Amino acid sequence: MTAESEVIELTLASTLKSVETAEELTTEVCSKAGFDEEEQHRIGMAVHESMINAVHHGNKNDASKQVRLRFQIYPDRLEIHIRDQGTGFDLNRIPNPLEAENLLKVSGRGIFLIRSFVDEFRVEKLEGRGTEVTLVKHKNSRKKLA
């Protein structure tokens, strides 16, 4: 895990505009890291969902709160860290959107989609410094849908 990585970092306000900015940057970083267009789209979507969650659930749409976005490009993988200023959440308590009783719910699919699109998804509460989610996509991993 000591392999060198290139780091790209950005601090954004908690707005929908920032979600767009993050997506655009993701596409650029992904293409630089060598992911093909389909993978760029999937990783972009995972970042889109994570950014919306950070802005909406983490920072409660308070534009003065920040979201920090950090890309780390390793030879074998891309890691994306998205940190908000909220109090975090427990991944184990999130309802499964595929359960029959949840199928017609209007929300609760974001994290499920993120998990379908990247290889690893982690949530970490940083004492006094907010919550960080980490998305990892391996190169040449070609994760299949469904």
Place this chain on the structure above:
Amino acid sequence: MSMKAKTRRVDSVTVVDISGRITLGEDLTELRQLIRNLLAQGQKHILLNLADVTYIDSSGIGELVSGFTAASNQGGQLKLLNLTKKVHDLLQITKLLTVFEVYEDEATAIASFQKATRV
């Protein structure tokens, strides 16, 4: 890039041609309002043509589900037409293909509403 929605009438069916991105934001609120207005006006056969939808996120998917439920609750039907591969894949992994009636051909989709009325 943003969403556009235009409605047209074919027989008893209101077809909504949607293009662009169905993602969180004002456009989504407009789509919800459009569907609610159709239902309020008694236009209860709604066919969403998603042929030109380039991107849909979890909020957009939620809005489709919300429209589906609103239509069903009012004795109407909301169906989908012309899914792009991206949208199809998303509805598949979220198991919503088991919820929505999806058509690849407009005439067949329109006819499916007529049948429903006669029963």
